[in-house]
Amino acid sequence: MPVALLALAMSAFGIGTTEFVMMGLLPDVAADLHTSVPTAGYLVSAYALGVVVGAPLLTALGARLPRRRMLVLLMALFTVGNLASAVAPGFGTLAAARFLAGLPHGAFFGVGAVVAARLVEERRGARAVARMFLGLTVANVLGVPVATLLGQHVGWRATFAVVAVIGVVAVAALAALVPVLPAERVGGLRGEAGALRDRHVLLALVTTVFGFAGVFAVYSYLASMMTEVTGVTATTVTFVLALFGVGMTLGALIAGPLTDHALRPTLYGSLAALAAVLLLFPVAVRHEVTALVAVVLLGMVGFATTTPLQMMVMRKARHAPTLASASNQAAFNLANAGGAWVGGVAISAGWGWTSPALVGSALAVTGLAVAAVSGRLDRSAPAGVSDYLPRARPIPSRRG
Missing domain, CATH: 1.20.1250.20 (MFS general substrate transporter like domains)
Incomplete structure (x- = not known):
């Protein structure tokens, strides 16, 4: 399998970690921001709303961009959203940051799946897509539990700061490992x-x-x-x-x-x-x-x-x-x-x-x-x- 799939899987790991870790951090976030756990639950919805809005919108805006550039830009936006989550001063700004972090999620996996399938011969396309999604599954095995423990012991802001660092590494990996691919004609x-x-x-x-x-x-x-x-x-x-x-x-x-x-x-x-x-x-x-x-x-x-x-x-x-x-x-x-x-x-x-x-x-x-x-x-x-x-x-x- 092409080494570019490793960069896609690494990116998927970061995205999967930030998507699901909020569920384990809700009590800590609620206590720190002086709100209730049910109210803090809207932060999960804010991220999901970002995914639903961003998937078609960002994909459409980047329809003519070369695929590697599109992936790098999407991961950069993801990184900014998580960094903003780490420094958000209040509940409203955190909700906005979570929405921002969710915006590139669907577009990244959408573009990434097409790129993964194009990197290999046709009969192995599904295996390539599955390898990219492995990053998402590993996030649930390792990323989310470790990030939750980090948030509980160091503070929930540290969790999103670490995810932002993962985003920076993923951006570098995408730029270095994904070959030049033109946008679909x-x-x-x-x-x-x-x-x-x-x-x-x-x-x-x-x-x-x-x-x-x-x-x-x-x-x-x-x-x-x-x-x-x-x-x-x-x-x-x-x-x-x-x-x-x-x-x-x-x-x-x-x-x-x-x-x-x-x-x-x-x-x-x-x-x-x-x-x-x-x-x-x-x-x-x-x-x-x-x-x-x-x-x-x-x-x-x-x-x-x-x-x-x-x-x-x-x-x-x-x-x-x-x-x-x-x-x-x-x-x-x-x-x-x-x-x-x-x-x-x-x-x-x-x-x-x-x-x-x-x-x-x-x-x-x-x-x-x-x-x-x-x-x-x-x-x-x-x-x-x-x-x-x-x-x-x-x-x-x-x-x-």
Whole structure:
């Protein structure tokens, strides 16, 4: 695999760390800024809103930029957002800084996924994309727990300062390791936006929203499920979350080769497996050993859906993949927010702490149904229409 994938994975590690670490720092931030934990929770929403807004907006603005320059600029903006978070004097400015840090998230992964696929031969494209996303999974295994401990013992501002340093290193790595790649020749913004009107692309985005929402319906309340139902101690929850990250890493490693071999069967299989694991989750969490196994399986099958979902969008928007790829990252964040909201509604309705898993299973089945409809439309499409991404011109050996 090209060394440029290491720079993309390093960047993904920084982005994943700053995205999820706020959940563990909410009590510390709330106490320092003299606000409540629920109010501090809006900082999570501010970041997610930045992702949803920034994914299509920044991708569109940079449609004609060379890909390496685009990635460097996006990572530089990410770094500025985290540095601003570290020095924010109050809640309002911190919320604005979190929004700023979230703006490049979706665009970076959208552009990065297309770049990763273009760096390798066509039959290995999904594996390359999965390698980039490994940075995101490793962030959940190592980055988030370590950053949370740092924030709890040194101060939450130190966490964001360290993430900003990671951002600086990532900018340097991107500039040094990613080869010169021209922007896709799709007619600029109009060509990119036109891909989003394709029904196959829209169905792929809807599949992402429903299919992945089931994961966050449970993940958002996993700590409470473990303490209230399984009976583990609060200190063990960090270990449980790390196990979820281990499962995510396994899912990324497995999904890459499978997606390259057979995209749709991998998508169908991962969504069906996700629905099954979520359906059995309420039973599994009642015993500590089975609960830990279930957490690993949930992370594995949940993240196994991300590579085929990303590749499906990119291939359906094959003539203008970048904006569609970034929009899929926005769809993932809508899934995160929607899954958390639906899971919270189920708990508030008195259905119990494990009810989000059953709701999540229904969401995964819905995503599978949408994917099946999309597949049926594919089979009725004219013969000879390729799903694959346009290949880049030969990559020059000179780094420039």
